[in-house]
Amino acid sequence: MDPRSEVLLRQAERFGGTLLLAGLPADDLLGQLSAAHGWSWQAGEHSALAARFADRCQFGVLPGERPFAAAVLFLPKSAELSRCLLDVLAARLAGGELYLVGEKRGGIEGAARRLQAFGRPRKLDSARHCQLWQVTVEQAPPAPVLEERAQRYRLELADGPLEVVTLPGVFSHGRLDRGSALLLEHLDGLPPGDLLDFGCGAGVLGAVLKRRYPQSRVNLLDVDAFALASSRLTLAANGLEAELIGGDGIQAAPGGLATIVSNPPFHQGVHTDYQASEALLREAARHLRPGGELRLVANSFLKYPPLIERHLGPCQVLAEAHGFRVYRAVRTG
The missing domain is CATH 3.40.50.150 (Vaccinia Virus protein VP39)
Known part of the structure; x- marks a missing residue:
């Protein structure tokens, strides 16, 4: 209990x-x-x-x-x-x-x-x-409108501005975190096919993927209902459509994916918890098609490359800055 x-x-x-x-x-x-x-x-x-x-x-x-x-x-x-x-x-x-x-x-x-x-x-x-x-409750407040509690910010990207909408409680509320910013610089050359933004948060990565690869089916998955609502608002603010999935980890993702992109979560409540991230690395191959790719950003101190190579394939470091690394691996089997 x-x-x-x-x-x-x-x-x-x-x-x-x-x-x-x-x-x-x-x-x-x-x-x-x-x-x-x-x-x-x-x-x-x-x-x-x-x-x-x-x-x-x-x-x-x-x-x-x-x-x-x-x-x-x-x-x-x-x-x-x-x-x-x-x-x-x-x-x-x-x-x-x-x-x-x-x-x-x-x-x-x-x-x-x-x-x-x-x-x-x-x-x-x-x-x-x-x-x-x-x-x-002697003084009941008016019922809040969640969208009015949202924070909005604008990203100036190479292919045009992106409006981001975040609700209270969502990761990196009201700002772009450094890890996602680094990963955004390394989303070119993804294989064609279905894409997944795992741990989508406010939907920044998913929205960029949908705009950059408009012919691809883009899925945004998160454990948090407020993150999914934020992603829905971000997509709508940019005139984009994608599939939203509420699920507890990578097992909720569809199969046959061309690419999984992620700035994976590592907090559960007030506690640090790497289980969802490590499960992603162990199980990504089951959701990727042969030749499919995992591209993620993580803190440099995390020992992710051995896990990636054990369960997926050779791990390449695409970039490193501000204490983060962007990793790339292709399903070989």
Whole structure:
């Protein structure tokens, strides 16, 4: 059981009514709280929950229309996303109870101060290196429009400007990260056929691929519903169309790809986690056609070349700058 769930269950008598668990972990909390339902924006956790509680959980950037008398927000990593989600929930809870739970090292005490906008917050519990806070929503905010919380920026590229739209919580919100910037300089000469932007974030790489290779079918895959929504907005802002896939890792990708392009993720919540990136390197060959190519950027200190060569083929360094390297490998078998 996740420690945050354990803290909630220490106060289980508070959670007997219709309850929304927002951003809940994939554990047995829904089994313990029979009147609760879940909302997740993380595809892996949603998939695990849906396998057990199919009619009691949903995936997306909004909680849906099912009513709830109280809600618990599991504190996300992004402070800006937590503010947005608290507003989303409080807007539906006039006179109701809003709870916030999270790890101390994740910034729960600072996030709890945001509850003051809705009423008088109080700390209910502190255990398992976590805290649980509660507020009765006396001042419900207007329901936020997610697109109005987006940040937009413009990239001046060789083939013209690109408008990028990022929602709160999405990687490199409001700016282009150095790794993606380096990879953008090395997207020429890809083999013809279907393309995949793995861990698409705000859709920068996917949008550039679709514009540069308009005859190719371009797929954008991410575990995060807010990233997929951002990618959709970025594509629309540039008059582009592509396939969006919500999935927990490379296994959700289609097969027969000509190229996989990626600035792969390595964070899960407040924790560093290389599992998705390493799974990509191990499994890329299963999704690439013979002669298909993997092209990715990663921190220079990561020992990716041996993994790439073990599972795919010879690994070439195309570029190195600012602590990043761009790697290229072709499926030989």
